[in-house]
Amino acid sequence: MLTTFAQIPRVLQALALASVLALTACASLPPPTAELSTAQQAVARATAADADQYAHDEIERARALLAQAQSAMAAGRDHEARDAALATAALADLAHARSRQAVADNEFAQHRAQIDDLRRQLQLED
Numbered sequence: 375m376l377t378t379f380a381q382i383p384r385v386l387q388a389l390a391l392a393s394v395l396a397l398t399a400c401a402s403l404p405p406p407t408a409e410l411s412t413a414q415q416a417v418a419r420a421t422a423a424d425a426d427q428y429a430h431d432e433i434e435r436a437r438a439l440l441a442q443a444q445s446a447m448a449a450g451r452d453h454e455a456r457d458a459a460l461a462t463a464a465l466a467d468l469a470h471a472r473s474r475q476a477v478a479d480n481e482f483a484q485h486r487a488q489i490d491d492l493r494r495q496l497q498l499e500d
Contacts (some may be wrong), residue, residue: 383452394495398402403453405441406443406456407447409443409456409460410455413436413439414440416463416466417466419435419473420436420473421467423470424477425470425472425473428470428472429470429476432466432469435465439461439462439465440459440462442456443459
């Protein structure tokens with residue numbers, strides 16, 4: 375079938391629509407500055423909760439991922455930077471939670487020991 379002049383506008387419309395869709399699909403996300411900031415805050419929060427002592431492996435891995443995210447962002451690899459920043463935040467949050475749990479467990483053990491001492495003292499005084 376031969377293309378007529380009446381069909382040319384439709385072909386041009388279809389090409390224009392395809393071009394717009396292709397350009398929209400290629401549009402990139404903004405740089406992951408918010409994700410990096412969140413990751414940095416999560417690492418700082420975990421560090422403040424003594425993660426170096428109670429969740430050493432997790433906080434070290436989080437720091438390594440943060441450095442990787444920063445390096446990827448500097449190189450313009452935004453997708454890789456975003457993924458590393460999100461993983462950093464998750465690992466740092468895990469380190470924070472484990473640190474808080476360890477501190478709570480230690481405090482509980484101390485209070486339990488104090489209660490046991492008081493019970494022994496009370497039994498001796500009876």
